[in-house]
Amino acid sequence: xxxxxxxxxxxxxxxxxxxxxxxxxxxxxxxxxxxxxxxxxxxxxxxxxxxxxxxxxxxxxxxxxxxxxxxxxxxxxxxx
Amino acid sequence: xxxxxxxxxxxxxxxxxxxxxxxxxxxxxxxxxxxxxxxxxxxxxxxxxxxxxxxxxxxxxxxxxxxxxxxxxxxxxxxxxxxxxxxxxxxxxxxxxxxxxxxxxxxxxxxxxxxxxxxxxxxxxxxxxxxxxxxxxxxxxxxxxxxxxxxxxxxxxxxxxxxxxxxxxxxxxxxxxxxxxxxxxxxxxxxxxxxxxxxxxxxxxxxxxxxxxxxxxxxxxxxxxxxxxxxx
Numbered sequence: 001x002x003x004x005x006x007x008x009x010x011x012x013x014x015x016x017x018x019x020x021x022x023x024x025x026x027x028x029x030x031x032x033x034x035x036x037x038x039x040x041x042x043x044x045x046x047x048x049x050x051x052x053x054x055x056x057x058x059x060x061x062x063x064x065x066x067x068x069x070x071x072x073x074x075x076x077x078x079x080x
Numbered sequence: 081x082x083x084x085x086x087x088x089x090x091x092x093x094x095x096x097x098x099x100x101x102x103x104x105x106x107x108x109x110x111x112x113x114x115x116x117x118x119x120x121x122x123x124x125x126x127x128x129x130x131x132x133x134x135x136x137x138x139x140x141x142x143x144x145x146x147x148x149x150x151x152x153x154x155x156x157x158x159x160x161x162x163x164x165x166x167x168x169x170x171x172x173x174x175x176x177x178x179x180x181x182x183x184x185x186x187x188x189x190x191x192x193x194x195x196x197x198x199x200x201x202x203x204x205x206x207x208x209x210x211x212x213x214x215x216x217x218x219x220x221x222x223x224x225x226x227x228x229x230x231x232x233x234x235x236x237x238x239x240x241x242x243x244x245x246x247x248x249x250x251x252x253x254x255x256x257x258x259x260x261x262x263x264x265x266x267x268x269x270x271x272x273x274x275x276x277x278x279x280x281x282x283x284x285x286x287x288x289x290x291x292x293x294x295x296x297x298x299x300x301x302x303x304x305x306x307x308x309x310x311x312x
Contacts, residue, residue, distance in 0.1 A: 013228060014262065016184040065145070068138055068174070070181040071228060 001046045003058050004077040007067045008039030042066055054078065081308050084112040084122035086152065086168075088143045093129035093165065096285045101126075104288050105301050114146040123308055124161040125152055127168025129221070129283060139182060139224050140170035149175055161205060161304060162277045166222055169269075169279030178272050178279045179237070180229030186262030190223040194294070195260055197245040197268045197282055198252050204271060205307035206278045207244060209299045215252045216245075216296035218282035220260060220268075225281040227263040227270075237270055245269035245280055 009015040015037050022036040044061075046054055058076050067074040083101045087094045094111060101109040112119060119125060132143035143149070149171070156162050156177055164172040172178045185191060194217055202212040210216070229237070237243050245268040249258045259266045261281075269280030284297030 014183055014186070014226070016186045016188050016226070016262065019186075020188055065141065066137070068141070068181055070230070071183060 001049070001051065001054060001078070002080050003044040003046060003054070005042040005044065005058070005062060005066060006039060006075045006077075007042065007062075007072050008074070009037055010071055010073050013071045039072070051078070081123045081305055082108040082110070082121060083124050083126055084110055084119055085126045085128055086112045086114065086148055087128075088114045088130070088132035088146060088171075090132045090134055091128050091130035091167070093167075093283065093285060096283075097126050097128045097165070100285045100288045100297075100301065104298070105305065107305065112148060114143070114148045117147050117151050119148070119151045119155050119160075122155075122160075124163065124304055125155060127152070127162070127164040127171055128285075129166030129168060132167055132171060135167070135224075138174065139167060140172075140174040143167075143171045144175040153177060156272070156277050159274060159276050161308070163206065163300075163304070164277075164279040165283055165285065166220075166225075166281055169281060170224065172277065172279045177277050178270060179233045180227055180270070182224045183226040183228055183262070184224050185222070185226050185260070190221075191225075191260050192221040193219065193260075195220045195268070195282055196248050196250050196252075196258065198248040198254060200243050200246055201241040203241070204244060204275045204278070204303075206271070206275075206300055206303050208306055209303040213252060214299075215248060215250065216282075216287075216299065217294045218284055218287045218297050219294075220282050221286075222261070222281055225261040225263060227267045227281075229264065234264065237267075238265075240273070242271045242273075242275070243267055243269075244271055244278065245282070
């Protein structure tokens with residue numbers, strides 16, 4: 001089973017990489033860009049686990065390791 | 081006094097710490113491999129700088145699950161002295177032994193140079209040999225030293241005197257211009273609730289000998305030794 005996890009800087013937390021990309025986009029003439037947030041896209045492949053359990057397990061993986069809840073939010077998408 | 085310098089795969093300041101403790105402070109010191117689970121032989125644990133586990137995912141995020149970290153947490157919970165320097169500070173944050181988190185430096189650059197930091201609380205195990213407000217010249221070397229925490233945490237840190245070091249100018253003034261990395265309130269070092277756990281981005285082990293341009297880092301080591309001896 002494929003699982004997609006999107007980790008992004010929490011609202012209100014400074015994102016220096018996003019700010020740098022925003023500045024660069026503006027200087028390239030993309031004045032319509034109001035904000036850039038840069039996060040991570042993590043793809044997992046799970047084996048030998050039923051779908052009901054899997055989401056809870058992935059949530060625990062995010063809380064314990066894959067995201068830092070102090071500075072990051074995450075969103076999980078189960079399946080392809 | 082016996083120090084243990086914890087070595088993770090990717091640590092790179094452990095030899096500097098070992099050298100200073102052994103040759104300059106003339107205290108007992110061992111390396112403690114990250115697989116070790118017994119740290120009861122030590123009076124102070126040092127988590128050195130480096131790039132543990134390649135700093136993959138987030139700095140310190142993987143190192144915190146090393147077998148030794150459970151022993152470090154137990155040691156700290158019992159009042160044991162733990163200092164995390166640079167990557168060691170990041171590991172203590174990820175492990176929840178200190179509050180808050182690190183973001184990329186606002187400049188996005190890795191910064192390696194001397195910094196000035198002001199002692200904000202000289203009544204701690206780590207700073208008792210310094211004067212309140214003393215300015216220390218100690219090098220920093222990091223890409224992710226931009227400390228952040230939620231407002232409640234910051235208020236508690238300030239109120240309880242747990243902000244130990246702040247980036248400042250050479251005159252000791254804490255200004256935005258003196259902040260190398262964007263760290264909130266110019267924070268360079270903090271303590272946990274019992275003051276026995278200390279995390280800081282500057283490297284005291286790189287400022288403990290004249291030949292390296294500063295001996296201000298010695299104040300940190302001498303403080304913890306004095307604290308240990310006063311405890312008996």
